[in-house]
Amino acid sequence: MQPQIQTQHNMSTGRKSNWDIWWRLLRPHTLTAAFIPVFIGTSLALYETTIDIPLFLVMLLACLLIQIGTNMINEYYDYKRGLDTAESVGIGGAIVRDGIKADTVLKLAFASFGIATLLGVYICMNSSWWIALIGTICMTAGYFYTGGPVPIAYTPFGELMAGLFMGLIIILISFFIQTGEVTTSSVLVSIPISILVGAILLANNIRDLDGDKENGRKTLAILIGRKNAILFLALMFITSYVWVLALIITGLAPIWTLLVLFSMPKAIKATKGFVGKSLPIQMMPAMKATAQTNTIFGFLLSVGLVVSYFI
Template sequence: MSTAEVSKRRAWVMAARPQTLPAGSAPVIVGAGLALHDGVFAPLPWLAALAGALLIQVGTNFANDYYDFVNGADTEDREGFTRVTAGGLIPPGQVKLAMIGTYGLAMAVGLYLVAVGGLPILVVGLSSIIAGVLYTGGPYPYGYRGLGDLFVFVYFGLVAVTGTYYVQWVVENGVGAFPTGLPTGLPVVEPLLASLPAAALSTCILVVNNVRDRETDAATGKRTLAVMLGYRWSRVEFLSLVVLSYAVPVAFALDPDYGAWALAPLASLPLAASVSRTVLTRTDGDALNPALERVGQTLFAHSLLFAAGLAAPALL
């Protein structure tokens, strides 16, 4: 489909990149599963965390579309999904306004989360938005300096899962409005460990994206980790992240409090194996664009199964 045939509504959907939304929702789902296991599931904070995560994801997508165009990183040789700013589908100013508006909505949702979660959530929320903008924006976009993978691992895994669990825990334990620090008795190890699969598979999405774009990124001076590592070590990174995502459920299963239910994510292994074969053998957009969506599907399936496995001992 040529850019001239794309409707305005379709262009905005393309800019929002709904295929990336599993990276926003998956860690929040895992946070719910762990909260159910611990008897601290709180629907309203969980829904607010989900809405905030999805809005930050979409806002970051708008930011990347806009700033990659401004920085000259999107060229005609790029093999990825169509970028609406570079493709002339939506004027740059409108995409920038959409970014600001979406982040503004995320901050509005965040007001409730800050009220119940206090200073820790305020720090997490603001840093998430700032990190999303500076990924490709600002004078020194860190996504162009090999730090994008670390950003995704931290914010779409560690921060998202532990933050989701935290806001539920403080509500269910009656901590009170706007705590200024982490409350006594708050579990830390289990939420961090549970966050690793979502962190790993979310990063896998970026690895596939950057392997596909390695040549064009290098030509435009965008030094992603894939540009720095090359194809072989980028594939090693990808496989290491996949292995981590399936090793963590095994670790939980060894704990009698969780048991064999925690092995539920292993049911998604065939999907992970299939997409891994593609990443190990292909570098072209014809293969890796569908692979991107399959990694997102793997992330979502793994997270649903992991959440169900974590919650099962408390619900059955």
């Protein structure tokens, strides 16, 4: 009863509170994992062709909608399985705190996927209908991340799947729809972003390790333990930076992509923020710093690619 009372209170106190409920449901801090890869793939395409701006914008919106739909499905199934409570840290909380009906959240998720599908038709008409198959696979993976009998999020493969679909595949699709091809350099440049997208999920799983273990999840963080998971997170950060340096040395990335090094303080803050912590609320700053590392790293990588093209 309490969530429903809270919703009615929010609705009576003005539009701002109502807006905040829906905004939190989107989990905006995760959305950078959707638009950063689109920026990078499009920036890479600059070197091959003239950018189709409408196509870029439609691709950007479609990816954001898929991420939003995935977040809502996550909210729905975690609630249905009893994983989310009003005291849970790091969730949207629209169902357990604000009284939004679970079925409404699920319908909104499918509506997001539906609009993304319509946008995908435009993308296919201006590129290749193979994109329809790949987009369908991406949305299916988004659903089965927390939906279905064996959710991906409950296995050790969550980080791998997140990096694959929200990193490499989005970058390559964004590149392909502009150029009509996939190149070796586009694949290699996508790797560090894929790693950092996976790092966001690993940070989330480190934070939720104790609760996930109690609920029968078998995440990577649970299997290797908190200490090793933090070390693995640090290794993911290091690998991303070393990878970019290797691309520059081999001539596969321009020198301006060294700008990504300015994101290192956030990566260091994220790693240190987990050390010695055990309560989820204590690890929230580290979780936030991990997401910010991906955002800043990806933004600077895009800037480096664009600046190098015009200089």
